[in-house]
Amino acid sequence: MTNVLVTGGAGYIGSHACKALRAGGYTPVTYDNLSTGWEDAVKFGPFEKGDLRDRSRLDQVFASYQPAAVLHFGALSQVGESIREPGLYWSNNVTGSLTLLQAAVAAGCLDIVFSSTCATYGDQDNVVLDETCPQQPINPYGASKRAIEDMLYDFRVAHGLNYVIFRYFNVAGADPEAEVGEFHQPETHLVPLILDAVDGRRNALTIFGTDYDTPDGTCIRDYVHVMDLVEAHILGLRWLEDGKPSEVFNLGTGRGFTVREVIDHSRRITNKTVPVIEGARRPGDCTKLVSGSTKAEAELGWTHERSTLDRMIADAWRWHQSGHYAK
Ligand code: UDP
Numbered sequence: 140m141t142n143v144l145v146t147g148g149a150g151y152i153g154s155h156a157c158k159a160l161r162a163g164g165y166t167p168v169t170y171d172n173l174s175t176g177w178e179d180a181v182k183f184g185p186f187e188k189g190d191l192r193d194r195s196r197l198d199q200v201f202a203s204y205q206p207a208a209v210l211h212f213g214a215l216s217q218v219g220e221s222i223r224e225p226g227l228y229w230s231n232n233v234t235g236s237l238t239l240l241q242a243a244v245a246a247g248c249l250d251i252v253f254s255s256t257c258a259t260y261g262d263q264d265n266v267v268l269d270e271t272c273p274q275q276p277i278n279p280y281g282a283s284k285r286a287i288e289d290m291l292y293d294f295r296v297a298h299g300l301n302y303v304i305f306r307y308f309n310v311a312g313a314d315p316e317a318e319v320g321e322f323h324q325p326e327t328h329l330v331p332l333i334l335d336a337v338d339g340r341r342n343a344l345t346i347f348g349t350d351y352d353t354p355d356g357t358c359i360r361d362y363v364h365v366m367d368l369v370e371a372h373i374l375g376l377r378w379l380e381d382g383k384p385s386e387v388f389n390l391g392t393g394r395g396f397t398v399r400e401v402i403d404h405s406r407r408i409t410n411k412t413v414p415v416i417e418g419a420r421r422p423g424d425c426t427k428l429v430s431g432s433t434k435a436e437a438e439l440g441w442t443h444e445r446s447t448l449d450r451m452i453a454d455a456w457r458w459h460q461s462g463h464y465a466k
Contacts, residue, residue, distance in 0.1 A: 140166045143376065144206040144248070146191060146239060147213030148184075149176025152254065152310060152365060154319040156210055157183040159369040165376075168204045170197070171213060174231075179463075180319050191235030194242055201246035208250035208379060209243055210372055211236065214284075217327050218258065218423040221280035232283035237290060244298045250379040251291070252372050255306045257361075257391065257428045259285040267431030270306070270387045278423035288387075301385050303375035308361035308391030308430050310368050312451035313458035320458030321365070329360075329398065330452060333405045334459045336414050344413060346398050348420035357398035359427040361391040364445035364454070374439040388439060391430025392446050401448065408452045 143160055147153040148169025153176065157167035160183065167184040170191075178186060185204075189196035191213050214232045215221070221228045236253075243251065258281030259274040266272055276282045294300040311330045313320035321331050329344075336344040349356040371390050378386070396404075402413050435441040445451070458464055 140164060142166045142168050142204045142206040144168050144170055144200065144204065144209045146170045146209065146211045147176060149173060149178060149180050149186070150212060151321045151323065152368065153210075153212040154180040154182070155314055155365045156212065156369040156372050157181070158314060158319060159366070159373055160184070160210075163373045168200070168206060170200055175215070175323065177322065182318060191231070192238050194238050197239060197242035198245070201242055201248060206248055208252065208376055209239070209248060210252045210376070211239060212254045214254065216280060218278045218280050219327065219421055221278050221283070222423045225279035228279045228283040233286050236287040240290060240294050240300065244294065244300060249299055250301050250376070252303045252305070252375040252379070253287065253291060255284045255288055255304050256281060257306050257308045257389070257430065258425070259288065259306060260428070262425040264426070268389065268429065269432035270389055270434055272431075277425065280423075291385075295385050301379050303378055303385070304387040305371060305375065306387065306389045307368060308363055308389070308428060310365050311362045312364040312366065312445070312454040314366065315454050315457070317458045317461040317463060320461070320464060321455065322464060329401055330405070330455050331459070333402060333413055334409070334456055337405065337409050337411045338459065342414060343416045344402065345416045345418040347418055347424060349417050350420070351426045353397055353426060355397050355399045358424055359395040359397050359429060361393065361395050361429040362401070362446065362448060362451055363390055363392060363443060364451050367441075367443040367445045371435060371439065371441045374441055378439060386438070388435040388441075389430040389432040390435060390441070391432070392443050393430050393433070395427060395429035396448055404448045405452050408449055409456055
């Protein structure tokens with residue numbers, strides 16, 4: 140079977156990608172420093188512990204597995220933390236990616252699928268967020284991802300690297316079989332925090348800002364089921380295998396939901412109350428991030444049938460109640 144190097148394979152999205160890779164006939168080789176991931180989430184292929192900034196460790200792993208491609212998920216990804224500690228983001232994300240790309244080129248592994256983010260667009264009122272939209276990130280997390288996109292363009296021109304960049308909107312849900320799911324420590328994401336409030340693991344969900352210029356005053360996001368998201372990566376891998384050109388795709392559904400709507404759906408799906416506190420805005424949050432593109436559907440053949448709010452919350456809830464959740 141073809142080996143694929145998965146950086147961040149012990150994390151939320153990376154572990155789901157490993158499951159999809161295995162199902163698609165690949166061997167996922169996880170490379171992860173376990174700073175935010177979990178070794179017991181590595182279930183579908185070998186695990187190599189290492190940091191993205193460790194060039195000699197990367198060289199060893201490329202030499203041992205001769206991967207045909209890299210799926211590059213490994214990154215820090217919290218907006219708030221990036222504002223408090225921008226150096227962490229420039230070091231882990233940007234220096235880490237630079238070291239990875241240099242090692243990949245040296246090893247002759249030239250196909251890379253990269254996890255970017257809609258946070259690279261920033262807060263743009265009345266602008267359709269498609270792939271041609273200018274990138275004006277408003278926080279260091281988005282800025283670090285934009286810098287890596289720039290790096291990929293330059294490595295393509297200079298070294299013949301081929302890439303598919305995916306700009307994710309908000310990822311939610313879990314493997315419906317609950318083999319893997321979302322677990323961050325500390326948790327900062329909306330859906331798992333709501334479910335923690337539902338089952339009493341925390342006292343309440345704090346809504347970050349109720350005075351945004353939206354119908355109910357709370358931020359709007361475009362949520363994508365993690366299983367749909369990782370399927371796009373398999374399509375991206377095949378795209379590169381077929382020798383198609385380097386491309387950028389948004390991964391969103393085109394439909395946005397407010398924080399209050401997500402809470403309402405969660406109440407319905409779990410059939411339990413969600414204790415809520417109305418709090419202040421979280422620095423770095425955009426008012427509205429909704430994809431305005433269907434390029435991934437048209438060109439990659441991507442579909443996002445699982446990405447209904449109800450299904451994402453139901454799958455996340457199943458995982459939440461499973462014995463695997465909460466280490
Ligand atoms: N949010 C919230 N309370 C929380 C966590 C998140 O109100 O405890 C809001 C946040 O302000 C944003 C949305 O939920 O509007 C999604 O936030 P999340 O951190 O899940 O993803 P992000 O949009 O930062 O990638």
